[in-house]
Amino acid sequence: MTRERRSSPQTLTLLAALLDQPRTWRHGYDLSSETQLKSGTLYPVMMRLSERGFLDSKWEASELPGRPPRRMYRLTAKGLSFAKEQLAEAEQGVLNKMRRARA
Amino acid sequence: MALAQMAVAMLPVSRREWRAAMLSDLEHIESDWLALHWAAGCVLVGIKERFRDMARGNLGVSRWILVAEMALCFIPLTIAWLDFAIGSWSDVPPAFAAFSLDTPGAGPALAAMLGGATIGVLGPVGLFVALRALFFGRRVSPMMASVLVVGPLLLGVLLFSAFATSSWLDTARDLILLSVLPGLGVAHLLALSKPSAGIDQNARLAS
Numbered sequence: 001m002t003r004e005r006r007s008s009p010q011t012l013t014l015l016a017a018l019l020d021q022p023r024t025w026r027h028g029y030d031l032s033s034e035t036q037l038k039s040g041t042l043y044p045v046m047m048r049l050s051e052r053g054f055l056d057s058k059w060e061a062s063e064l065p066g067r068p069p070r071r072m073y074r075l076t077a078k079g080l081s082f083a084k085e086q087l088a089e090a091e092q093g094v095l096n097k098m099r100r101a102r103a
Numbered sequence: 104m105a106l107a108q109m110a111v112a113m114l115p116v117s118r119r120e121w122r123a124a125m126l127s128d129l130e131h132i133e134s135d136w137l138a139l140h141w142a143a144g145c146v147l148v149g150i151k152e153r154f155r156d157m158a159r160g161n162l163g164v165s166r167w168i169l170v171a172e173m174a175l176c177f178i179p180l181t182i183a184w185l186d187f188a189i190g191s192w193s194d195v196p197p198a199f200a201a202f203s204l205d206t207p208g209a210g211p212a213l214a215a216m217l218g219g220a221t222i223g224v225l226g227p228v229g230l231f232v233a234l235r236a237l238f239f240g241r242r243v244s245p246m247m248a249s250v251l252v253v254g255p256l257l258l259g260v261l262l263f264s265a266f267a268t269s270s271w272l273d274t275a276r277d278l279i280l281l282s283v284l285p286g287l288g289v290a291h292l293l294a295l296s297k298p299s300a301g302i303d304q305n306a307r308l309a310s
Contacts, residue, residue, distance in 0.1 A: 027128060027131075028124060028125070028128045029128045029131060029132060029141070032141075038140070038144045038147075039125065039128075039140075039141045039144030039145055039147075039148065040143070040144035040145070040146075040147030040148055040151070041144070042144075043121060043124075043125060043144075043145075043148045044148055044151055044152065047118070047121060047152070057120075057124075062127075062131065064131065067127075067130050067131055068123075068126070068127045068130055069127060070124075070127050070128065070131065071120070071123070071124035071127060071128075
């Protein structure tokens with residue numbers, strides 16, 4: 001079995017935002033505004049998450065007339081457990097660093 | 104909008120849905136300034152994904168072109184090895200008559216000859232490893248890759264120190280043919296043998 005590598009800080013930020021409202025479908029710009037990740041960072045991260053089956057997506061009609069439909073995203077069940085695991089690992093990493101710094 | 108369209112045009116075909124998603128998000132941004140920022144980010148996504156696709160070796164390059172490329176990278180070193188190992192040694196008896204270690208420059212030249220005969224064996228070895236990777240999908244181990252890169256570089260240094268007095272054009276030619284090309288061949292092989300999409304995505308997520 002291959003060991004999972006730690007996710008990048010940007011991936012963790014996005015996972016945290018998605019985990020915050022796991023059942024809500026959210027569009028890219030909304031996620032970008034919340035996480036402060038620019039589109040150039042956000043989309044590649046979402047692409048990788050989607051390729052791994054962690055991100056579910058669907059098209060939804062825009063609430064604004066005359067605008068194209070929007071793509072909405074949320075974590076899959078697999079993505080939820082991945083996000084929890086990665087965030088817990090990151091938290092543990094920070095705690096270990098703090099302990100080492102104090103020692 | 105034109106900027107974003109140019110950006111998404113750079114995205115690989117496999118990312119068609121993402122193209123539409125990015126453009127759709129852009130259409131929903133009210134502020135021109137924010138829209139420009141978003142579009143600039145999309146340009147970055149287009150470039151990143153295009154490079155990623157290229158690095159993955161999805162250019163559809165024919166295997167035979169790759170075989171020709173590997174031959175170009177390793178055959179000069181193989182020929183040099185044959186020359187060092189057979190060509191030069193066959194001339195040794197007559198050459199020895201007039202060639203003594205006291206002759207100025209003879210020591211480094213002899214060292215380069217022996218070094219070339221030893222390290223030059225990486226030419227045929229590299230060719231074998233490259234063809235095995237291309238035809239049987241065998242991965243090039245990190246150890247073998249290091250040897251194939253470092254060996255020819257050492258040979259280049261050896262040749263450079265032994266024949267530094269010869270013309271810079273000859274030295275540059277030898278360095279490119281015997282030291283740089285094998286390194287480039289190995290680098291391309293390693294890039295091609297990277298895991299494809301879906302196998303090791305986590306590694307990319309971490310980057």
